[in-house]
Amino acid sequence: MKPIPDHIEELADRLTASGHLSDPRWRELLHAVPRHLFAPPLAWVDGESGPDQLVDQSADENAWLTTVYSDTSITTQFDDGATPLEKGGENYTSSLSAPGIVIAFLELLDPMDHHRVLEIGTGTGWTAGLLAQRVGDHNVTSVEIDAALSADAGENLKAAGCSPRLVVADGADGWAAGGPYDRVHVTCGVREVPYAWVEQTRPGGRIVFPWVPGFAFGHQTRLAVTFGGRAIGRFAGNAGYMMLRSQRFERYAPAVEEDGEQTTTRLDPRTVTSDSYGCDVAIAALVPGLTSVEEDIGQGRTRLHLRDPDGSWALADHEPSRDDFAVAQAGPRRLWSEVEAAYLRWVSWGSPGRDQFGITITPDGQTLWLHSPDNPIRP
Numbered sequence: 001m002k003p004i005p006d007h008i009e010e011l012a013d014r015l016t017a018s019g020h021l022s023d024p025r026w027r028e029l030l031h032a033v034p035r036h037l038f039a040p041p042l043a044w045v046d047g048e049s050g051p052d053q054l055v056d057q058s059a060d061e062n063a064w065l066t067t068v069y070s071d072t073s074i075t076t077q078f079d080d081g082a083t084p085l086e087k088g089g090e091n092y093t094s095s096l097s098a099p100g101i102v103i104a105f106l107e108l109l110d111p112m113d114h115h116r117v118l119e120i121g122t123g124t125g126w127t128a129g130l131l132a133q134r135v136g137d138h139n140v141t142s143v144e145i146d147a148a149l150s151a152d153a154g155e156n157l158k159a160a161g162c163s164p165r166l167v168v169a170d171g172a173d174g175w176a177a178g179g180p181y182d183r184v185h186v187t188c189g190v191r192e193v194p195y196a197w198v199e200q201t202r203p204g205g206r207i208v209f210p211w212v213p214g215f216a217f218g219h220q221t222r223l224a225v226t227f228g229g230r231a232i233g234r235f236a237g238n239a240g241y242m243m244l245r246s247q248r249f250e251r252y253a254p255a256v257e258e259d260g261e262q263t264t265t266r267l268d269p270r271t272v273t274s275d276s277y278g279c280d281v282a283i284a285a286l287v288p289g290l291t292s293v294e295e296d297i298g299q300g301r302t303r304l305h306l307r308d309p310d311g312s313w314a315l316a317d318h319e320p321s322r323d324d325f326a327v328a329q330a331g332p333r334r335l336w337s338e339v340e341a342a343y344l345r346w347v348s349w350g351s352p353g354r355d356q357f358g359i360t361i362t363p364d365g366q367t368l369w370l371h372s373p374d375n376p377i378r379p
């Protein structure tokens, strides 16, 4: 069987090649805090549709280690723990995040030796362990909403020789008792940044989180805290994450085409969803509340599903043989029409990329902007 340090070196090489790892200190820390100590013996990994492949350590130790040291996330909880791990399911609620995104976020966080760090979403504890090795146990507080997960993380961290402060609480409130923090590292998806995180961060301190607005994919985001208790920053890369519990999306229920107002569009729905990440940010900013799902409906056809919590929905179908495309919409809003207008507005701005957009957090809420904070995007 391949020795663990070899698995770790190979993983670090892959993360370097993929551009996730550039600071050699994280390579050392991958050795100091071995990932297999944070993986369950039954490892659910992604197959065709979500985490549907089970790798059992007791059945094949080698396959399990190879899985653990590949760049894949491992689902560690279903239905907030109501479904046993061995049973699996569609509603996954905690995971051991994939090494690539973990290291990418740690590099974005860029903690210094003396920094006090707050992590939101302990999970099985791997990131908390890496942080504890980086800045010292006494400087790390990690908050997890689920008591059983936090207890397991405590055991895993002990096995790795780490002892950061673990707190069971709603991380949306931060953890004021451990602050002020130099760095806040959020490891669950966020639609709206809770102001508590800004309040608990020192001026000049950083907050990193996956901004997951609901339309298309999520975005790595880094904010810095500045005058007047504001946090300002830009988007940095892709990030798909389980949501902060209070900001989860409604379970998706497909709409029925015949129930909606039927029209056609000349704008190819696939253009809207695959043009650029900058386009995704613009649409999320201009069409608040929007969530989307893309579905393969066979024979080269795709269907874009759009939703709003007020009950509005729209379907837009791409069919290869057509010059225009079928649209169905219903509810208080006309979501496809809004998305179409938002897309064309983004084109009229010169199709700016994701790095041209940013976000500002104040006590009054969050504002998205284009190019600079004094150019807010209004829906």
Ligand SMILES: C[S@@+](CC[C@H](N)C(=O)[O-])C[C@H]1O[C@@H](n2cnc3c(N)ncnc32)[C@H](O)[C@@H]1O
Pocket (backbone or CB within 6 Å): 093, 094, 095, 096, 097, 120, 121, 122, 123, 124, 125, 126, 127, 128, 143, 144, 145, 146, 149, 169, 170, 171, 172, 187, 188, 241, 242, 243, 244, 245, 246
């Ligand atoms: C992707 S997992 C975290 C991965 C983990 N940091 C790691 O190193 O692998 C997201 C975690 O956030 C937790 N979570 C969700 N909402 C939360 C909240 N409001 N407060 C604290 N933790 C939360 C979930 O229970 C889950 O364990």
